[in-house]
Amino acid sequence: MAEQQNNFAHKRKINLQITTPRGVKFKEEADMIIMRCIDGDLGVLAGHAPVSTVLGDGILRIFNNGVEKKLAVFGGIAEIKDRAVNIFSTIAQRPEEIDLERAERDAREAEAILLEQSEEVQVHSLRVSLRRSLVRIEVSLHLEEEKFTEDDEEDEES
């Protein structure tokens, strides 16, 4: 993916900025960004048309100089401009900030309760919890396997 875009966009970078309630969390240049919106993934290169979109729970993938970074971003909105992407979200976590054990525990618990017969009201929040845990786990694992360029993730959410 990285080679393809180098052909025409290597001079043009996107300025990515992620703002959370704890201030500006992440500010970096990127060649390409893939974000999870509520209706599917959206890839952005420099020079994108101005679009505002709603983000879902998922992984934000940032490609810069052939290196991929992953962030867990849960909800929020993104404002895409020609050369800049502003993301506003309540939660954005780097791999090193994720407590893997806790995420795994949360996922197991949510799964276990979902398997049993449970209240209709709970199901929604449990699904959200499960989905977020799985995203956290995946992002967190990315930290350890950063040297692998192969992209062998599975989409657990579909």
Added chain:
Amino acid sequence: MTSLRDIKRRIANVSSTGQIIKAMDMVASTKLQRVRAQLEGVRPIYFELKRIVEGLAGEEEAAAHVFYRERDVKNSLYIIFTSDHGLSGSYNANILAAALEHMEQGKNEKIIAVGYKGYEYLKKKGKNIIRSVIDVADAHVYYGSESLAKLLVELYLSGEVEEVFIAYTHFETVLSYVPYVERILPVSAGVINKTAENGRKYEPDLHTYIDHLIPLYLHMNVFRAFSESHTSEQASRMVNMDAADKNAREIIEELTRMYNRKRQAGITQELNEIVGSANFFE
């Protein structure tokens, strides 16, 4: 005439109060540091979201959305932020005065009182309090404001209220905080977007976008108002405790002087008596 012992007792009394004051001052200043950091964190996202939300009001399609459309106002919801504890000078009085003044413009108000002081005051005034939020731990402010934002969206959408105001104290510096009453729903167009971006698209569509944007904006708005008020409260308390500390020290100084003078007077008098009686016997 106060006796020496009385003065001594008063000195002890004032200095132990002074110690409490000093402790409260220290607590307030550490808390101030913390809430101030929280406030600085939330301000950028709030202002950016505010810009986006108000910018949208310029779009024709958005202006028809329920969060933007003006309705005939029968009931107004007020969210009033006060503190749970006293000893913060005129902080609570200022915000309550501002809120009451605003309500007097012929509003049929429903009130969500945040903070014990405001709750008690408004209850005594016989105001229509529909919900009170009291004693929120610092760690729960974030989630508390999320559920508060959800509640006001519910009230707004169900037609129980047609407009929502938020009354909070804006923190400027440690010495200045200004009470504000702002309307947050329906969203009023701010400065009509000068930099109107033509042809901005919304995914999946504008309505869905607004449906997600507004709750996030309100959450950040409430959280920020919470933080602003909280920071102002701590700053106000700190400043007041500083003043009280100074007063206590002045009183102690004065009392000590009085005590010494009295002691001297007593000694002089005793000496006079001794000398006088010695003269008598000679």
